[in-house]
Amino acid sequence: MKRSVLPLFAVAAIAASGSAAAQTVLTVSSWVPPTHSLSVAQKEWCDLVEKNAAGKIRCNILPRAVANPPGTYDAVKNGLADVSFTVHGYTPGRFVLTQMAEFPFLGDAAEPLSVAFNRVAMKYPAFVQEHQGVHVLAFFTHGPGIVFNTKRPVTKLEDLQGLKWRVGGGMVNEISKTLGMNVTLKPAPDSYELLSGGVMDGTLFPAESIESFKIDKVIKYATTFPGGLYNTSFVFMMNQATYDKLDAAGRKAVDSASGEVAARIMGRNWDKVDRRAYGLMQANNVQVTKADAKFVADVKSKTSALEQKWVQEAKAKGLADPAKVLAEFRSEIAKASK
Secondary structure, eight states: OOOOOOOHHHHHHHHHHHHHHHOEEEEEOOSSOTTSHHHHHHHHHHHHHHHHTTTSEEEEEOSSOSSOGGGHHHHHHTTSOSEEEEEGGGSTTSOOGGGGGGSTTOOSOHHHHHHHHHHHHHHSHHHHHTSTTEEEEEEEEOSOOEEEESSOOOOSGGGGTTSEEEEOSTHHHHHHHHTTOEEEEOOGGGHHHHHHTTSOSEEEEOTTHHHHTTOTTTOOEEEEOTTOSOOOEEEEEEEHHHHHHSOHHHHHHHHHHSTHHHHHHHHHHHHHHHHHHHHHHHHTTOEEEEOOHHHHHHHHHHHHHHHHHHHHHHHHTTOSOHHHHHHHHHHHHHHHTO
């Protein structure tokens, strides 16, 4: 019997179709612009996963977000996207333990803060257990929180009062209220409209955000604090079912790009834009004030009770010794900052 011989193009077509069938495509969503440090960092993670998987996993980065910022966690949980990130504080009351990363004066850069946060949160299962329905890829933070406004220099506690402030939720909301500020919870992308239209007088942001959300020409005054007035905790996540469907090699490719590796990617990209933002402030004649020792002491005095409140709430949520974990977190920040 004569063997049938397939033409070369047919062999190539079968090989190509077999390779395509073996490839896993992750649907990736971002609720900030493609140029934002978070979108850039997420793309860097995707490239690393694809490299780790020798091309068997790739990302399809969507042109627009599948959900608004507060809805992103549930969008990933419900499979509208495979991968995204969100701010824990955008869904008030849902996450307690992660507020550990949001206290005042924790650190001066996003990368060491993110690395320390991820190390400690991944060590204690209660942190991951707060994230039912998603697979946590990494925990991370932005850079030190700054007070921005359009009205006047803020040099003392009293200057924070009498203005309308946008905040993102979570511990920053508690800090702001403790300092007597009039705050409204709104997602970061709403800031330009709120400030330029005079609906809000100011916002609490890291330096990076003045560029990312195009408010560099709107804000007139900035006040910085050693270690930041606050921070914001984020989770980088994957749909649980998507992760579970990966074969062992696929999970290894994802895991190798996640955890501390992903936390560093997120933090490093944030720090880069933070540094650039100070040049933008100078170019736009933003008056930058460094909080003096009395201002810092007054803030510490007002906010110190928030740590004790968190310790009690975290214990109720299943964390055995929250005070010890918080001390460990501060120790890891110091190590990661060297």
